[in-house]
Amino acid sequence: MSEDVTASNDYVDLLEPPFNHPDADVIVRSISSKVDFRVIRSFLSFASPVWQSMLLMPQAEGSKEMKDGLAIIPLEEDHDTLETLLRFCYPLGAGATMPPLQFAAEVFEAARKYCLDGVESAMMKQITELYLHTQPLHLFAFATRFGMYDERRIAARQTLCMPLLERSYIDELEWITAGSYIRLQEYHIRCGEVASNLAQNLDWVTRDSYVWFECTECARRDGATWVVTISENRRKWVYSKWWQDFMTVMGRALRERPSPATVKDQGLVDEALGKACAACQVCRTRVFGEMREFCELLAEEVDETTKAIVLF
Structure with missing residues (x-):
């Protein structure tokens, strides 16, 4: 049996909690950012069937990359995205905070890619709480982009608190079709007529x-x-x-x-x-x-x- 490949010294460990826990038994690596996260394998397996399969997948002899005796899972996402995802996988979110909406969309895309259903739910709950009463149009665009229909309906109703037809452009409108925005405006107009x-x-x-x-x-x-x-x-x-x-x-x-x-x-x-x-x-x-x-x-x-x- 050949020896395991040794990890390059170019990769930096993120040693903030919870990624400095002594029970960590696997490393998630951000290839693009060259950052390693030491995590507990059971949390990954429970959170994502995709990650569970990656952990169980047999690797060819001599090709298994290791660092400090821990197997490495290389992922293409940057370290900010992975850090947010991994924190949500830990109990009570492990200090996960919701980033700005544009970046949150990138994290949400990654959560969907790895079938992190629990992370999607937790993120959507936080995003709704943060944006519903202050930026409902932003929330509507986000929910529409990701097919979150309940949150889309709730956000659309909250837009009734503002004069929608006078709204200026926002970056999040790029996430939805013109048809979606026109339908929201028509909804607003009909509600305005009956009210x-x-x-x-x-x-x-x-x-x-x-x-x-x-x-x-x-x-x-x-x-x-x-x-x-x-x-x-x-x-x-x-x-x-x-x-x-x-x-x-x-x-x-x-x-x-x-x-x-x-x-x-x-x-x-x-x-x-x-x-x-x-x-x-x-x-x-x-x-x-x-x-x-x-x-x-x-x-x-x-x-x-x-x-x-x-x-x-």
């Missing part, structure tokens, strides 16, 4: 005793300029001009950002409350509680109505 309609068509309103329907002071000063129909085909005059203005502004806002968060935009609500308190002594005594109740109901209606719109 903004709620500010004009008040069939969903069940309560007829709001102050803007009953205020005699507003009726005396402004008259009735808007008649609406609420539930059960009941016609109500809107006496408060400040509330008409609020609903007009809200309708425009919902067309651009058809989300419950838009209804709860404190800036829009505060402006209406300020007008009510300045214009009418009667309204100011009731408006805070009744506007809070009304906006909660409107937000629920926006949520339910837009949920019925399907992203294709």
Whole structure:
């Protein structure tokens, strides 16, 4: 039996935890970066059937490369990609942190290449938590690229919180087709149409005793300029001009950002409350509680109505 081939001294060991553990029994090598990772073989086998096969694969006599008595698995990925992958393979992630989205895509590609299903799930969970509320369009592009349809749907819905049609170019749009982006825009437009309609068509309103329907002071000063129909085909005059203005502004806002968060935009609500308190002594005594109740109901209606719109 010939002796094992000795590893070149050009390769550097990464000795940060967990890659300095004394129980490490195999080396994963980044050929492109010339970096070695000392890892525990059982973690690799459990995480990836591809790596398990590589560990079990018999090698020709005399060709088995070794270093410090440990077998070497040479891989083509760079050391940053492999470090992230390997950390996710260890219990509790072993300090794995999510890199910027462009680099995360490279890591995700490698995870898919080696059938690291658990790593894919863990990464997708972290990416969703990081980007859903701050950069939903970036998340949509990422999820679309990798066929993660649940996350794609969630991200698309979160884009309703922003005026999508005014968005500038982002690098992540290169990951998806023009068709995917157009369908997202059409989804946004349809949601905007049904949400903004709620500010004009008040069939969903069940309560007829709001102050803007009953205020005699507003009726005396402004008259009735808007008649609406609420539930059960009941016609109500809107006496408060400040509330008409609020609903007009809200309708425009919902067309651009058809989300419950838009209804709860404190800036829009505060402006209406300020007008009510300045214009009418009667309204100011009731408006805070009744506007809070009304906006909660409107937000629920926006949520339910837009949920019925399907992203294709």
